[in-house]
Amino acid sequence: MPPTRNNSTRTPTRLTVIGGGLAGLTAAITAAESGARVTLHESHHTLGGRARTAEGTYRTNEGPHALYNGGPHWTWLKQRDLIGPLAPLPPVEGTRLRLHHQGRLRRTPPLAMLKLLRRKPEQAPMEADFMSWATGEVGEEGARAAAHYIAVATFHHDPGSLSARFVQERLRRATKLPPEAHYPRGGWASVIDRMATLAWNLGVRVETLSRVDNVSTANTADTLAALSAKGPVVVATSLPAARQLLQDDSLQWESARTTLVDVALTSRRGDLFALSDLDGTGWIERFTTQDRSLAPAGQDLIQGQIPLSPTESKPDGAARADHLLDLGFPGWRERLIWRRDSVSNGRTGAVDLPGTTWRDRPAIDRGDGIYLAGDQVAAPGLLSEVSFNSALEAVTLALTSTRLDLKSA
Numbered sequence: 001m002p003p004t005r006n007n008s009t010r011t012p013t014r015l016t017v018i019g020g021g022l023a024g025l026t027a028a029i030t031a032a033e034s035g036a037r038v039t040l041h042e043s044h045h046t047l048g049g050r051a052r053t054a055e056g057t058y059r060t061n062e063g064p065h066a067l068y069n070g071g072p073h074w075t076w077l078k079q080r081d082l083i084g085p086l087a088p089l090p091p092v093e094g095t096r097l098r099l100h101h102q103g104r105l106r107r108t109p110p111l112a113m114l115k116l117l118r119r120k121p122e123q124a125p126m127e128a129d130f131m132s133w134a135t136g137e138v139g140e141e142g143a144r145a146a147a148h149y150i151a152v153a154t155f156h157h158d159p160g161s162l163s164a165r166f167v168q169e170r171l172r173r174a175t176k177l178p179p180e181a182h183y184p185r186g187g188w189a190s191v192i193d194r195m196a197t198l199a200w201n202l203g204v205r206v207e208t209l210s211r212v213d214n215v216s217t218a219n220t221a222d223t224l225a226a227l228s229a230k231g232p233v234v235v236a237t238s239l240p241a242a243r244q245l246l247q248d249d250s251l252q253w254e255s256a257r258t259t260l261v262d263v264a265l266t267s268r269r270g271d272l273f274a275l276s277d278l279d280g281t282g283w284i285e286r287f288t289t290q291d292r293s294l295a296p297a298g299q300d301l302i303q304g305q306i307p308l309s310p311t312e313s314k315p316d317g318a319a320r321a322d323h324l325l326d327l328g329f330p331g332w333r334e335r336l337i338w339r340r341d342s343v344s345n346g347r348t349g350a351v352d353l354p355g356t357t358w359r360d361r362p363a364i365d366r367g368d369g370i371y372l373a374g375d376q377v378a379a380p381g382l383l384s385e386v387s388f389n390s391a392l393e394a395v396t397l398a399l400t401s402t403r404l405d406l407k408s409a
Contacts, residue, residue: 012037013402014231015395018212018245021049023373023387024236025195026073029080030395031234032202040204043211047196050238050375051384053189058301059294060262062344065188065287066181070173071381073388082194087183087290096271100327101145101278109149109278112142117175124168129354131160134168144278146171151281153382155256155348157307159281166352173382183290213245232398236373236391239362240346246370251362253376256348259317261304264295264338265329271300275328277320282306284324299337302329314343349375349383358386364394371398 013036017028020042028040046052054060067074067083077083098105108114116138124133134143146167147160153170156162173180184191199206212227227233235242243251265271267288275284288300295301304321308314318341325332350361361378364371371394375383379390 013399014039015398016041016227016231016233017236018233019049019236019241019374020044020047020196020206020208021236021387022051022192022195022384023375023391024049024234025192025199026076026388026391027234027236027373027395028199028204028206029195029202030392031399032199032204034395034399036231036399038199038202038204040199040206041210041212042206042208045208047206047208048189048192051188051192053187053192057296058262058264058338059187059189060301060303060340061187062260066183066383067191068173068180068382068385069182070176070180071385071388073381073385076388076392077191080198082191082198083182083184084190084194085185087185089179089182089290096273098272098275098328099145099149099278100275100280100324103279105275105327110142110145112138113145113149113278114142116142116146117172119168121165121169121172124164126163126165126352126357127355128164129161130164130167133164134160148278148281149276150174151307152276152283152305154351155258155305155307155344156351157256157281157309157312161353163352163354163356165357170382183287185291186293187291232369232371232402234371234373234391234394234398235366236387236394238346239374239376242372242374246366248366251372253361254351254353255346255376256351257308257310257346258344258348259304259306259308259314259321260342260344261306261318261321262338262340262342263302263304263325263332263336264299265302265332266335266337267298267300268331268335272328275324277324280320282320282324284321284328308343314341317341317343349386350377364390365397369398369401371395 015031015036015038017024017040028038032038050062131143150159150171153174159167239251273286273289283305286300286302288295306317306320308317358380363378373391373394375386377390379386381389
């Protein structure tokens with residue numbers, strides 16, 4: 001069961017959360033359960049951040065909306081009944097996952113890649129790049145295929161150039177059987193809505209269309225300094241937004257840039273569930289395989305996720321997505337009902353270069369009662385787990401520091 005609210009007679013700590021995405025809502029709920037008086041500011045009119053789901057006919061997400069059950073956030077969400085109904089995973093034998101390798105669609109990865117999956121993450125050195133280490137373990141073919149496959153969990157155009165430890169950890173989890181990935185019915189928005197309801201029931205004051213910057217908020221004359229003077233502040237925004245808000249140029253870390261291609265097609269029996277490009281980096285997934293609520297009856301919603309190099313543009317990524325659609329969904333152009341191309345830029349989470357780990361990312365405790373949460377800060381985890389873990393740590397540090405200050409006063 002989740003913790004109950006603190007019923008102590010002492011004056012509750014005031015805590016401000018800036019940002020209403022997964023990290024911000026996790027921080028707000030955790031602090032409120034500990035007895036803090038929490039105000040959350042969100043600059044948009046809806047909560048969710050990168051976890052928002054589009055309203056309208058096609059329920060698209062900014063990238064995949066899978067939750068991995070191997071991380072601590074799964075237990076935390078489940079204890080609070082926040083996950084909700086899950087879309088059933090297709091049987092392994094019926095998933096129709098295909099791998100584009102050496103110019104052909106295959107059912108199974110190369111044997112060398114399968115051998116690499118047996119290596120434990122601790123065997124992969126964080127100092128070396130993944131491609132060099134994996135080539136030494138299983139040869140170039142298996143190393144390259146594995147590096148390209150894990151783009152689905154890194155969004156990076158060249159995962160082989162990243163830390164071997166970083167990539168191997170994600171490769172092992174992304175290829176587990178049975179799969180760790182589960183899909184909340186209705187997309188991320190269903191989870192966010194339940195989190196927002198719980199926050200409200202715990203007494204969190206949620207202010208949308210309330211942009212906090214280094215000058216003022218939209219609705220008050222409080223500066224960031226004034227907010228932190230009243231109690232700890234958890235900045236749960238993207239790293240670029242936090243850098244601007246805190247005027248701290250040290251808030252830098254590697255991320256990735258990805259073209260997202262969403263298409264709605266007339267349904268056709270026999271379409272693939274997913275296609276992974278082992279000759280390049282790209283992933284195509286038919287989300288309505290699991291969750292028919294994401295598109296109208298008789299239609300399928302498909303998303304292509306194509307990592308972009310620094311020299312590539314959105315049209316370059318879209319062209320690569322079209323090529324994969326041609327391979328995996330023959331005749332898709334004649335069945336096309338709707339399409340949207342976009343770029344996710346710097347919002348794809350942290351990637352660790354050789355010689356670095358999550359501990360080297362921007363620290364959560366920024367001093368002067370300011371704490372950082374999000375997917376590019378110093379916390380472990382896969383994809384959204386970084387936001388979750390950093391939010392818990394930020395609140396723990398904030399409330400512990402405040403209570404120590406009160407004792408010493």
